[in-house]
Amino acid sequence: MAERPILEVEGLTARYGAVTALNGVSMSVARGGICAVLGANGAGKTTLLRTLSGLKRADAGRILLDGADITRIPAERHVHHGLAHVPEGGGVIVELSVEENLRLGGLWRSGRRDRARRMAEVLELFPPLRERVSRPAATLSGGERQMLALGRALMARPRVLLLDEPSLGLAPLVTRQIMHLLLELRAAQDLTVVLVEQNARSALSITDHGFVLNQGEVVMEDSSRRLLADDRMRHAYLGF
Amino acid sequence: MDQFLNLTLNGLSSGAVYAALALSLVIIYQATRVVNFAQPALALISVYIAYAVSQATGSYWLGFGAALLTGLVLGAATERLLIRPVHGRSPLSAIIVTLGLLLVLQGLAGMVWSNEPHSFSYPLGFRGRFSASDWFALASVGAVALLLFGLYRLTPLGLRMRAAAFRPEAARLSGVRVGLMLTTGWAIASVIGALAGMLAAPPFIFPNVLDAVFIYAIAAAVVGGLENPFGALVGGVLIGLCLSYVSGYAGPELTTLAALAILVLVLSVRPDGLFSRPTARKV
Numbered sequence: 001m002a003e004r005p006i007l008e009v010e011g012l013t014a015r016y017g018a019v020t021a022l023n024g025v026s027m028s029v030a031r032g033g034i035c036a037v038l039g040a041n042g043a044g045k046t047t048l049l050r051t052l053s054g055l056k057r058a059d060a061g062r063i064l065l066d067g068a069d070i071t072r073i074p075a076e077r078h079v080h081h082g083l084a085h086v087p088e089g090g091g092v093i094v095e096l097s098v099e100e101n102l103r104l105g106g107l108w109r110s111g112r113r114d115r116a117r118r119m120a121e122v123l124e125l126f127p128p129l130r131e132r133v134s135r136p137a138a139t140l141s142g143g144e145r146q147m148l149a150l151g152r153a154l155m156a157r158p159r160v161l162l163l164d165e166p167s168l169g170l171a172p173l174v175t176r177q178i179m180h181l182l183l184e185l186r187a188a189q190d191l192t193v194v195l196v197e198q199n200a201r202s203a204l205s206i207t208d209h210g211f212v213l214n215q216g217e218v219v220m221e222d223s224s225r226r227l228l229a230d231d232r233m234r235h236a237y238l239g240f
Numbered sequence: 241m242d243q244f245l246n247l248t249l250n251g252l253s254s255g256a257v258y259a260a261l262a263l264s265l266v267i268i269y270q271a272t273r274v275v276n277f278a279q280p281a282l283a284l285i286s287v288y289i290a291y292a293v294s295q296a297t298g299s300y301w302l303g304f305g306a307a308l309l310t311g312l313v314l315g316a317a318t319e320r321l322l323i324r325p326v327h328g329r330s331p332l333s334a335i336i337v338t339l340g341l342l343l344v345l346q347g348l349a350g351m352v353w354s355n356e357p358h359s360f361s362y363p364l365g366f367r368g369r370f371s372a373s374d375w376f377a378l379a380s381v382g383a384v385a386l387l388l389f390g391l392y393r394l395t396p397l398g399l400r401m402r403a404a405a406f407r408p409e410a411a412r413l414s415g416v417r418v419g420l421m422l423t424t425g426w427a428i429a430s431v432i433g434a435l436a437g438m439l440a441a442p443p444f445i446f447p448n449v450l451d452a453v454f455i456y457a458i459a460a461a462v463v464g465g466l467e468n469p470f471g472a473l474v475g476g477v478l479i480g481l482c483l484s485y486v487s488g489y490a491g492p493e494l495t496t497l498a499a500l501a502i503l504v505l506v507l508s509v510r511p512d513g514l515f516s517r518p519t520a521r522k523v
Contacts, residue, residue, distance in 0.1 A: 084413070087409065100399055104411070156414070
């Protein structure tokens with residue numbers, strides 16, 4: 001018997017004025033899985049994540065996290081439910097130091113000792129951050145910023161992590177490092193990851209499941225291996 | 241030499257008042273990108289409340305506390321009821337709202353307490369070179385600056401407030417209630433404004449008593465760089481000193497002109513103020 005998926009989305013619809021960005025998206029993500037959301041520019045990938053994390057209001061449909069309906073709760077409450085969102089570009093606050101960015105991520109949790117322990121754990125995961133902990137975040141490189149964004153999200157001890165294009169603007173080598181890191185995190189942190197990527201090939205190489213969005217609808221869903229092998233699908237939606 | 245010392249000390253104490261008011265403008269500008277033109281009116285109402293409380297109880301310090309409390313409530317209410325509804329529209333709407341509030345509150349103060357000046361007794365001596373009231377102005381503004389620094393740099397609330405001001409969306413994703421932080425920022429700023437009002441108003445209060453002080457405070461905030469609290473402090477003291485020298489050596493009728501000259505001079509050399517961040521802000 002398969003256990004209940006940790007994230008279930010049913011008929012999710014989101015509009016910007018007259019434009020429908022998501023049109024009845026349904027998907028479910030298995031606990032501990034790492035899945036890719038793929039699609040061309042404007043397919044609705046970013047809107048999907050923004051709606052999941054409450055930054056964008058859902059116009060219809062439901063979002064269930066571990067069985068609890070989180071469709072209508074405000075964005076700042078999502079960390080309390082165990083859902084973290086790293087937006088496109090990371091959303092690192094460059095005016096703050098590396099340490100302050102991390103601290104911010106765990107601030108909603110009570111317990112100073114628990115937060116300190118978590119900070120040590122997160123720094124353990126990202127050695128480059130440990131060396132720059134008191135530096136302004138503005139001095140970090142692109143890859144380090146992405147690490148900081150990830151680290152800040154992990155400070156909240158999320159169960160589900162939404163990642164929007166972590167490879168954006170990074171060199172291929174750094175992208176590979178980040179992807180590798182995600183695999184390690186998934187294994188070590190009991191984490192479920194939803195990864196939005198423009199770079200379908202690298203996303204499918206580390207995920208176990210993939211959803212393909214087109215014009216706000218899920219047009220295909222399959223295991224990542226089969227999606228990679230499906231030539232027709234690759235040409236039609238992923239462009240490689 | 242003696243006159244120079246006198247003018248310097250005078251400049252310092254009036255500069256402290258400009259600095260406090262400038263600080264209240266900068267805190268709000270940092271958080272909401274709005275220059276709060278209603279700040280002198282919020283401070284004015286606070287001072288009138290202090291006047292009423294002092295009259296009723298006979299205690300200046302009870303009035304002083306009432307002024308700070310009034311500032312707190314007015315600041316929070318202004319953000320929540322008037323600024324929040326126009327948030328996210330053009331910044332001009334919020335500025336117009338604050339200008340409107342300025343006129344309404346000044347008018348209201350005139351209706352309630354009349355436009356005639358009331359004498360507002362002050363328990364600290366203000367005669368002579370560097371009187372007790374001058375000391376009090378410098379010390380209280382210095383204490384406020386230190387407290388603010390501690391709040392912003394060292395406390396979780398301060399971290400949340402900075403995050404909410406710099407990157408509201410990222411702050412929300414980290415669980416920060418951004419709206420609450422903005423309200424808190426306005427409340428704190430308005431308390432500081434009320435303090436500035438209490439320092440600036442005596443010995444008389446009337447509805448326009450803070451207008452000149454506010455003009456100099458805006459100059460101080462702009463000179464220091466609207467985004468920098470430290471700049472506001474330095475700008476305030478700088479303006480206070482310059483105006484004191486001009487008034488002493490060249491005549492008091494030239495002070496307003498001198499403030500304008502300083503503003504033009506600084507802005508022509510450093511358009512974003514003396515202490516602004518050199519990096520451009522990404523919009």
